[in-house]
Amino acid sequence: MSSHRAGKTIRLGIIPKKLRRERYMCRKTLWLNILLLVLVVGFAASPAVGQAVYGSIFGTITDQTGAAIPGATVTITDVGKGTVSEVTTNEDGNYTKQRLIPGRYQVKIGATGFKTFIQEIDVAADVGSRLDAQLEAGAVTEEVTVTAEAPVLKTDRADIATTFSERQVEELPIFERNFTAFQLLTPGTQRLMWQHAAAENPQGSIQIMVNGQHFSGTSFQLDGTDNRDPILGIIVINPTLESVTESKVTTQNYDAEFGQALAGVVTAQTKSGTNELHGSAFWFRRNDTTSARNPFTQATPNRLTGKTIPDTLWNQFGGSLGGPIIKNKTFLFGDYQGTRSKVGRSVLAFVPTAAQRAGDLSAFLQPAAAGAPMVMTTTGQMVPFQVNMIFDPTTGDPMTGAGRQVFADPTRATPGNPLGLNIIPANRLSAQAQRLLSLLPGPNRPDLTANNFSSGGAGVFDANQLNIRGDHYWTTNLHLFGRYSYARYDQSGPGLYETPGGPPIGGPGLGTDGFAGSSATRNHSIAAGFDYTLSSSVITDFRFGFFQYRVRVSPNGIGTTPATDAGIPGLNLDDFSSGMPAFFINGTGSFAFGYGLSDRLGRCNCPLLQDEKQWQFVNNWNYLRGNHAVKFGADI
Known part of the structure; x- marks a missing residue:
């Protein structure tokens, strides 16, 4: 069991040395980060430096002979929001526009004596989109509209990454619409064989190894702020697919501002509203209507439901809505997703017969x-x-x-x-053992020597998640945004040996992921910030991030004292150590069995109480000089 509050960690029970060391180091690093100011300075031959939350457009403007055109006006318009910004080319004909929210943009280039050039281009976060133009001689009133897409070859950066667009996020078939599954579509990533238990990771964060590195070395960011719990190393807010505009998985050569990452960087950007009112609604459902009974495990009806078919029900529903508050200036987007799941299991097990409980073990002799x-x-x-x-x-x-x-x-x-x-x-015979054995049900398949007990049950999982984001363009040079995300998960499951109205004695878990107990998780995340263009060569952005990861995992039977009642002292000491202790009878083959509560919580280091809060402040500056860029900042 663990209790984590106010920077103090209290552990009860047996925790592997490696796990204790990793959790201590993670916690120590968290507090050191609050005291340590990290200065990152980068030089680039191209001004399209990494920007984490934002993207950029850059390129070179020439005439038909290949000569540079200085002083050309480059007007960049957000197709969805209608916001406009302008830059001019330098003496070498180069231009750059940084701090662009991911989306579709129209680039309009004009210069005296040349026809106006128009082309649309997609901008992704932490990516520089190159758009070169060769202007034709003619009147400025004449327009040349290019409908072809800009080349996707990346020549300005050395990072190796895969970017998933909004369309890919929405249309790729992902099981249970789990956003973190996109990580596995990236070359060099591999699913960790050992995953956190569903009880402590109900958001379904998939742990990955990047190029063989330890999973704890992967950084997760949502809207440019940390989204990874430093204790368990899992995503705090697993964003809904309706809320994501794009995601990027960087596996090598990521920017210095991601210095806390040792393996890879996974970033996601949430959607913002546009000038048009848009919405969506969805409902996905699976049930057991066409399911069949498992003849090998479920020969008798489930004692809890009376059915021979394990319960299966998965409902996921929700929607999104986004639009303008003030056209071309203020925008709002929000979404909600609910999940209602009930997944059944049927299990074969062994329980002692009446003769065996009375000490007659002669049936085991060979x-x-x-x-x-x-x-x-x-x-x-x-x-x-x-x-x-x-x-x-x-x-x-x-x-x-x-x-x-x-x-x-x-x-x-x-x-x-x-x-x-x-x-x-x-x-x-031990009186204490007899008292505990009396709580176990008897065989319901007395014709069998081994696996003489079969039953089933279902675990319940309820999830509610919402996100809301606002964007405001104070001027063409100042943009502000804020986002709030909330995720609530409730999960419960019975143990194999538990009966309606009977004592909660555990056994193999019948809930999701073999879980028997109850889990309640409440996660919050806030991101806010602004970007400001002070001049044509100086740009800054500031971001504030906060998250809370709160999870409580408890076995069934909290508050009961069966060990104390049976005359075994020192086990049921408080609420966290209450309930049936874990017992394992080391028999032979199918005659071995276990019951109790605390060992039937899946792979969770439980009982668990964790309340983790983290604050973050980020400030970056970009200085453009000629064809070079200098970036520096702090992340606390």
């Missing part, structure tokens, strides 16, 4: 092999050794076990077992 050594019973008789014999731990050498005697109870002998071998006398 015939003695020829020439088997002789052993002594607790009644003083010598018998040949048989596999699965039960020895009295109070006899023989306590260090080596030599000379131990086989349990035998002649008073419970049968014609097939005349010596009563492998039967523990009633006066040697």
Whole structure:
């Protein structure tokens, strides 16, 4: 169990040394980042330097002879919003316009004595879009409109990245519409075999390795602010597909401003409104109408539902709406997505029979092999050794076990077992163990020796997520934006051995990802900032980021004290250690079984209580001089 509050981490239970070390280092790094000011200075031969949240357009303007045209006016218009900005070419005919929100832009180039050149181009975040133009001689009133797309060959940067456009995000078939699945479409990425449990990662963040590097070295950013929990290393807000305008996965040679990343950088930009009112609505549904019973595991009806078909229900619904508040100036976009899921499982298991609970384990004995050594019973008789014999731990050498005697109870002998071998006398049975065993259900398939218990159940998963973003263009040189995202996840699942109205004793989890318990997650994320063009050569932007990752994972039976009630002290100490402790009976093959609560929470290091908050301040400056650019800034 873990409790994480106000910069202090308290651990109860057994946590692997590697996990303790990684979590301590992550936490230490988080606080050091608050105190450390990182100065990043970069020089580029092209002014199209990386910009994390924004994109840029740059190029060279020449005449038909290839001579540069200085002083040409380049007018750049956001096709969706109608916002306009202008730059002029320098003495070498070069121009650049930075701090552009990802989207479609019209570029209009005019110069005295030449026809006006017009072409549209797509701009992506952290990417410079090159648009060169060769102007034809003629009147400025004459226009040459180019409909071909600009070349996609990247000559200005060395990073290796894959960018997913809005159309790709919307139309590519992704299972359960999980945004992080796009990462796996990038060369060099691989899904980590060990994934965080659904209980502590209900947002479905997929952990990836980039070029073989550890998954914790991958940085996740949403609208230019951190979106990665430093403790678990997973995405805090897994953006809905309706809210994403584009995503970029950089696997090599990323910019210095992403210095906290050791493996790769995954960025996503949210949508903003446009001059036109647009909306969408969707509903996806799957159920068990056409499902069939699993004849190998579900021979009897589910004790909770009375059905022989495991429950399957997946509903995902929502919509988006965006448009202008003030045309060409202020825009708003929002979206909502809800998920209602109920996924059933049917499981085969073993539970002790009435005779076995009373100490009669003779059914596990196997015939003695020829020439088997002789052993002594607790009644003083010598018998040949048989596999699965039960020895009295109070006899023989306590260090080596030599000379131990086989349990035998002649008073419970049968014609097939005349010596009563492998039967523990009633006066040697543990009262505490008997009390705990009495909570287990009996076999519902008594005709089978192994796997004599089958049942099923369903886990419930509810999710609600919303995003809202506003953009305001104060002037052509000053743009402000703000975004708020909220995600709420509730998950629960029963244990295999639990019955309606009965004690919550756990067993293999029947919920999502083998989960048995309850999980409540409440995540918040805020991003806000502005970009300001001070002059034709100086541009700055500021961003503020905040997120809260709060998750509580608890087993069923919180507040109950079955261990204390059975006479076992030191286990049910408080709410987090309440409920049925985990037990595992190390039998043979199909006769081994486990029950309890705390070991049936999937792969979660649980019970878990984590409340992580992080603040971030970013300020970048770009200085353009001739054909060169200098970028510096701080990220705290």
